[in-house]
Amino acid sequence: MTQPARPETDISIARRFSVAPMMDWTDRHCRYLHRLLTREALLFTEMVTSAAIVHGDAGRHLRFDAAEQPVALQLGGSDPAELARATTLADAYGYAEINLNVGCPSDRVQSGRFGACLMAEPALVAACVRAMRAATDRPVTVKCRIGIDDQDTEESLDRFADAMVEAGVEALYVHARKAWLKGLSPKENRTIPPLDYERVHRLRARLAPLPVLLNGGLETLDAARAQMAHVDGVMLGRAAYHHPMMLAEIDRRFFGAATPSPTLPAIMQAMADYAGGQLAQGVRLNSIARHMLGLANGLPGARQFRQVMSVDACRPGADTSVFRRALDCVSAPVEA
Template identity: 60%
Template sequence: MTDSAALLDRRFTVAPMMDWTDRHCRAFHRVLTRRAVLYTEMAVDQALIHGDVPRLIGFDASEHPVAIQLGGSDPELLARASRIAESYGYLEINLNVGCPSDRVQSGKFGACLMREPELVRDCLIAMREAVSVPVTVKHRLGVDDQDPEKTLFGFVETVRESGVETFIVHARKAWLKGLSPKENRDVPPLDYELVRRLKAEQPDLEILLNGGLESLEHGLAERHGTDGIMLGRAAYHTPWTLAEVDTRLYGAASDPCATPFEAVEAYRHYVEAQLERGVKLHAITRHMLGLFAGRPGARKWRQALSERANRPGAGWQVLEDALDAVRPAAAE
């Protein structure tokens, strides 16, 4: 079995994001960084137990190191789902205690579990007993009228009784009443200092900082006093950000790709293999739209992919033509 602990250096991680961090997104991100730990979209425990597992959580070995996030609140079901995930080769199982969406709340999992730390503890115990890979938890500072000053420290104190040692803390409380998931990304205010205090009080735990980190620079500026950072939307919308991670976070001698053009070429083998399996080009390229964000030719790149990747029979040539559209602007 792969030594998970040796591969899971969580100094930098890419967040689990519903409808975004699917297998094609992760394969693309892996072209840009060899070292960052990548997380899947949340997979619901009962869906894995009763559904099409290869379709739901199948992945390419090139994505490693990759972790899976599970959603649920029944220890037995989560244990069964964890065993399935481990059998597929995931190096870490993460429990979602942070998502504020109505759909997640109706299933009694996600951020609403911040109110039930004993249940979270019991879920994690069951998960850890079911698998040999690390089990971790991603959570909020609190929810609704909870006082983060009390809730966060009490939650972690209880949950750590499970033996879990890695806590990924979204440094914002979630409002489950009256706010949409989108609004929950902006209010209430972030509190990175509270997460740093948690690490100071629990130095033997691995504490990762997540939430509202707008860029790699922002993450680097705020990571002091914690063990690592997790970027979400910034990594997705400006993926070239990831091309600096290996040198700046892990001390690698060089980055995997020197330019976005090299990154696209490095992704070619994966793209062509997926097209041969019948995957539509748009399902792959939708994750690449932000590759040139902030660089000359960004609009031409997005336009070329958006207009042509959805057409019947679209193939690798669409990407070649999109790069040709960018090159004049990039050369200026």
């Protein structure tokens, strides 16, 4: 199983289903795996700060395999000029869209004055969006929460969204929870603030035809599919990461594809081929294998699969034979 060259993607279609940007998780190795599982869904980079791109090694942060497309770059920052410069540098890499993070609640992000705290400054975010749009012909989008702290999510979210529309944003990804910047940890902010899908539904109805995509608390494809009656697309994060084989159903269930879903043996072989090339470039096997731990979830022998992938892949000199040993631990259908 190989990654064929992809035609130019209709990003409005790809947004029907996306895998959320997740720090330390959705790196290029993770995205390569996810693209083997779904040809159609939109994938996201980890959030990269505009400062890291402008003042650091831009190529290290921005390079990706063309087989991963469609891929959206997520930027973090609050300086319009710096975000514009980062967007200009990113433009040459051919991302399908460039997204601004206005939803991350971590302390580190707040101290840098970006992420969810920017929901209190819609005029500044609008200035950032305008600057980014001036630096690229690619779509510029925003990912946000429904509000922060004591904000009234009706008034404040509408005010924020209106500012984004006026600035020319091309889509809004909305995590259907508030972010409590005072009193909750980033982990708690993923689960404790109550979900309010209906608030996102109302926003989508109000902003139509601007695409509004729903994120937050979606654990199954059935739950995600049900939301498609109310929004333009859905975004899954940790559920898709921990149970990656669910992505093998995406093309059929969300994009109407008639092609067979990829099998576990085919995925393991394709990842072994990919890993072989990466090892030759000095990448450690565990940097790739760590994203594959959930591939056998639900199959007999899944625990042994995870153990081989997590322990053996960390051993000095580990090579792609680890993937075959892991596959031998599970009862999986054999590819025809």
